[in-house]
Amino acid sequence: MMTFTAKILLLGSGELGREFAISAKRLGCEVIACDSYDGAPAMQVADAREVFSMLDGDKLREAVERHRPDFVVPEVEAIRTEVLAELEGEGVTVVPSARATVMTMNRDGIREVAAVELGLRTSRYRYAETLEDVRAGAEHTGLPCVIKPVMSSSGKGQSTVRSADELETAWNYAVANMRGDRARVIVEEFIAFDYEITLLTVRTREGVVFCPPIGHRQERGDYQESWQPAAMSDTAIAAAQDMARKVVDDLGGYGLFGVEFFVKGDDVIFSELSPRPHDTGMVTLISQGLTEFDLHLRAILGLPIPNVPFHGPSASAVILADRNSDSLRYAGLAEALATPGAEVDLRIFAKPTSRPYRRMGVALARADSTDTARATAAQAASRVRIDYGD
Numbered sequence: 212m213m214t215f216t217a218k219i220l221l222l223g224s225g226e227l228g229r230e231f232a233i234s235a236k237r238l239g240c241e242v243i244a245c246d247s248y249d250g251a252p253a254m255q256v257a258d259a260r261e262v263f264s265m266l267d268g269d270k271l272r273e274a275v276e277r278h279r280p281d282f283v284v285p286e287v288e289a290i291r292t293e294v295l296a297e298l299e300g301e302g303v304t305v306v307p308s309a310r311a312t313v314m315t316m317n318r319d320g321i322r323e324v325a326a327v328e329l330g331l332r333t334s335r336y337r338y339a340e341t342l343e344d345v346r347a348g349a350e351h352t353g354l355p356c357v358i359k360p361v362m363s364s365s366g367k368g369q370s371t372v373r374s375a376d377e378l379e380t381a382w383n384y385a386v387a388n389m390r391g392d393r394a395r396v397i398v399e400e401f402i403a404f405d406y407e408i409t410l411l412t413v414r415t416r417e418g419v420v421f422c423p424p425i426g427h428r429q430e431r432g433d434y435q436e437s438w439q440p441a442a443m444s445d446t447a448i449a450a451a452q453d454m455a456r457k458v459v460d461d462l463g464g465y466g467l468f469g470v471e472f473f474v475k476g477d478d479v480i481f482s483e484l485s486p487r488p489h490d491t492g493m494v495t496l497i498s499q500g501l502t503e504f505d506l507h508l509r510a511i512l513g514l515p516i517p518n519v520p521f522h523g524p525s526a527s528a529v530i531l532a533d534r535n536s537d538s539l540r541y542a543g544l545a546e547a548l549a550t551p552g553a554e555v556d557l558r559i560f561a562k563p564t565s566r567p568y569r570r571m572g573v574a575l576a577r578a579d580s581t582d583t584a585r586a587t588a589a590q591a592a593s594r595v596r597i598d599y600g601d
């Protein structure tokens with residue numbers, strides 16, 4: 212007989228799932244970690260694992276029916292979310308809500324909610340299913356524009372187009388790197404923002420709680436470093452919080468959301484959101500007394516969030532692989548942890564295989580300013596060496 216606080220079926224077992232699983236284990240939950248490959252980071256710390264494609268609706272339903280969890284907690288976008296909606300109708304609790312997972316699975320879903328239903332400020336955009344539509348979309352947005360598959364994450368298939376003769380390459384690149392089988396992209400106006408942020412927004416039974424804004428820098432559409440707090444005017448913070456509150460209240464349910472904005476002066480432009488912990492929010496592993504993973508869990512379980520202790524200016528920097536390999540060893544940890552200037556910590560995800568640019572770990576730093584924390588985190592990350600056996 213198992214005894215536990217709650218049984219959680221985790222759909223997606225990457226680095227974010229692993230930290231969430233650790234938070235859940237600390238409060239006595241049973242965690243069953245699912246992903247399409249064995250040995251995924253969250254599986255390494257969970258009570259049980261299931262290896263299957265979560266895009267396969269039959270397998271997804273079968274896993275939920277067999278485990279009968281108290282909570283189904285999605286950790287990735289690549290999930291057959293219609294099945295989650297059906298299951299919710301049958302009494303299964305999907306976190307934060309089946310509607311949130313359905314609307315954020317594809318970029319067109321969340322765009323409709325934010326721009327059309329709620330009237331939030333977004334970039335100009337058009338959808339396209341052919342090269343001709345792409346050209347028309349770019350006429351509408353102007354150049355430069357950003358082209359992304361509606362089904363993708365971490366920048367996959369995304370590119371910025373600066374002249375019309377690059378549109379065909381961008382379209383082909385998006386179609387070749389999209390998830391799913393329907394070729395559909397969003398053509399977005401390029402926003403020349405001053406900076407971009409993630410606003411971690413927790414929807415609880417007692418109301419909405421915000422964390423200090425997280426600044427981040429992306430390359431190839433993928434996160435490289437993040438820091439907290441991001442320096443923002445009171446006007447800009449208030450605008451971001453107002454939009455975040457509207458969108459999480461619309462999506463419903465309880466949990467933490469990572470709401471992304473572009474900021475230009477006092478203008479705040481909604482970009483997209485994750486209805487779950489956000490990669491740039493890994494900085495909270497060192498900056499906050501309750502991390503984004505703890506907050507997600509507390510909101511899900513209905514536990515109190517009296518205040519979120521902030522430990523001071525902090526940063527995270529990613530450790531990326533540079534090739535395909537299934538024989539990996541990590542070295543340089545001692546040097547990384549001894550990086551001067553800040554308190555430093557590391558997370559090594561121990562993914563079973565690498566590929567170019569795959570995120571394998573993250574360095575964390577807390578200092579007396581975000582500038583020092585960023586410099587220290589970047590240096591610590593560069594001191595971790597991946598030794599490839601082949």
Ligand SMILES: Nc1ncnc2c1ncn2[C@@H]1O[C@H](COP(=O)(O)OP(=O)(O)OP(=O)(O)O)[C@@H](O)[C@H]1O
Binds near residue numbers: 359399402404407
């Ligand atoms: N319209 C835009 N104008 C300027 N930069 C953009 C635009 N769209 C995206 N970017 C840049 O690309 C990054 C990734 O874009 P976006 O968040 O839409 O993609 P994603 O693949 O969903 O990323 P993730 O899943 O990691 O959050 C943004 O954080 C931003 O740096």
Ligand SMILES: NCC(=O)N[C@@H]1O[C@H](COP(=O)([O-])[O-])[C@@H](O)[C@H]1O
Binds near residue numbers: 286489490
């Ligand atoms: N921006 C989304 C994001 O950061 N997702 C995180 O990356 C994992 C996939 O990594 P992988 O592609 O290396 O398996 C996901 O499982 C999640 O933890």
Ligand SMILES: [Mg+2]
Binds near residue numbers: 471483
């Ligand atoms: Mg994003």
